Amino acid sequence: MMCNRSHGTQLYLEVPSSCLPIVYSPVYNITFMGLEKLHPFDSGKWGKVIHFLKEEKLISDGSIVEAREATEEDLLVVHTKRYLNRLKWSLVVATITEIPPLLCLPNFLVQRRVLRPLRTQTGGTIMAGKLAVDRGWAINVGGGFHHCSSDKGGGFCAYADITLAIKFLFERVEGISRATIIDLDAHQGNGHERDFLDDRRVFIMDVYNRYIYPGDGYAKRAIKRKVELDWGTEDDEYLQKVELHSEGALNEVRPDIIVYNAGTDILDGDPLGGLAISPQGIIKRDEIVFRAARRRGIPILMVTSGGYQKKTARIIADSIINLRRQGLIGGNEDGEVKIYRCALEQST
Numbered sequence: 652m653m654c655n656r657s658h659g660t661q662l663y664l665e666v667p668s669s670c671l672p673i674v675y676s677p678v679y680n681i682t683f684m685g686l687e688k689l690h691p692f693d694s695g696k697w698g699k700v701i702h703f704l705k706e707e708k709l710i711s712d713g714s715i716v717e718a719r720e721a722t723e724e725d726l727l728v729v730h731t732k733r734y735l736n737r738l739k740w741s742l743v744v745a746t747i748t749e750i751p752p753l754l755c756l757p758n759f760l761v762q763r764r765v766l767r768p769l770r771t772q773t774g775g776t777i778m779a780g781k782l783a784v785d786r787g788w789a790i791n792v793g794g795g796f797h798h799c800s801s802d803k804g805g806g807f808c809a810y811a812d813i814t815l816a817i818k819f820l821f822e823r824v825e826g827i828s829r830a831t832i833i834d835l836d837a838h839q840g841n842g843h844e845r846d847f848l849d850d851r852r853v854f855i856m857d858v859y860n861r862y863i864y865p866g867d868g869y870a871k872r873a874i875k876r877k878v879e880l881d882w883g884t885e886d887d888e889y890l891q892k893v894e895l896h897s898e899g900a901l902n903e904v905r906p907d908i909i910v911y912n913a914g915t916d917i918l919d920g921d922p923l924g925g926l927a928i929s930p931q932g933i934i935k936r937d938e939i940v941f942r943a944a945r946r947r948g949i950p951i952l953m954v955t956s957g958g959y960q961k962k963t964a965r966i967i968a969d970s971i972i973n974l975r976r977q978g979l980i981g982g983n984e985d986g987e988v989k990i991y992r993c994a995l996e997q998s999t
Contacts, residue, residue: 666785674779679772682695772794779791787981788953796809796813800845804842830909834856837859839857854904911944911953915966916963918960937970945979
């Protein structure tokens with residue numbers, strides 16, 4: 652049931668029941684004269700995930716729930732006006748995205764080619780939050796900008812999509828009053844941690860390499876289950892800790908929604924993550940988290956977050972395929988998962 656709305660939004664329109672809750676838009680992918688290649692992040696990985704899912708016949712053309720761009724009104728649910736105004740300066744965006752040449756470009760180009768894709772991914776996360784509550788699970792093929800808080804971006808994260816998704820649910824969906832964030836990106840999720848530092852409705856579990864960016868000691872105060880990993884942590888130790896603490900977190904506090912930040916920068920060889928998890932380890936990790944949620948009947952929203960190698964797109968696709976094979980996400984009777992591009996209908 653919907654609660655009273657603080658502003659009109661296009662992100663909570665009804666999706667027909669024939670659609671599966673996987674959200675994507677071609678706008679997610681950032682391409683601009685090769686400048687995107689100056690950051691190790693594969694800025695086209697989201698489209699590659701969709702390509703691989705099509706190759707495996709898990710989805711088909713014209714069958715996606717298409718993400719909508721978050722408007723300024725949507726963003727102001729969390730972000731300060733001052734912060735959003737600062738994004739109108741190319742220097743600020745260059746610093747946040749870690750792509751220095753952006754500072755030389757007119758801001759209207761930066762808005763169109765860099766920030767619009769990130770706003771669309773942010774809209775996708777907010778949309779997927781409601782879909783997860785309605786259907787039991789949802790995946791945004793993008794999003795997971797866990798370094799951004801209400802008034803500060805960084806680490807390629809310009810908008811606080813995780814905070815926004817949770818705040819939208821708290822404000823607009825009856826019966827959603829507690830959330831658990833399970834953040835398994837290789838980096839500490841200091842953005843959402845700062846946003847929810849004094850909010851007892853949100854339980855945060857964070858598993859990360861203790862030695863890498865951001866090392867935000869202030870934000871760590873918000874973590875209820877903190878698992879700090881050493882350089883080169885491998886599958887056995889990692890998966891044991893993920894299972895132990897995922898189960899423990901969900902036993903300690905039963906949330907109304909789980910937001911799962913499924914970064915693939917834990918992959919062995921990642922230039923920024925510093926861990927040594929195999930592709931099979933990542934697939935098993937995602938299965939562990941989804942199984943813990945489904946066993947308890949708790950809705951789960953997954954976002955894909957960091958991952959800085961070309962092969963991470965293939966691993967994300969393989970993980971989604973495995974979740975389907977394990978019966979942890981839905982599909983139609985012949986085994987093909989369909990993500991319909993359906994006309995969205997205004998909710999009443």
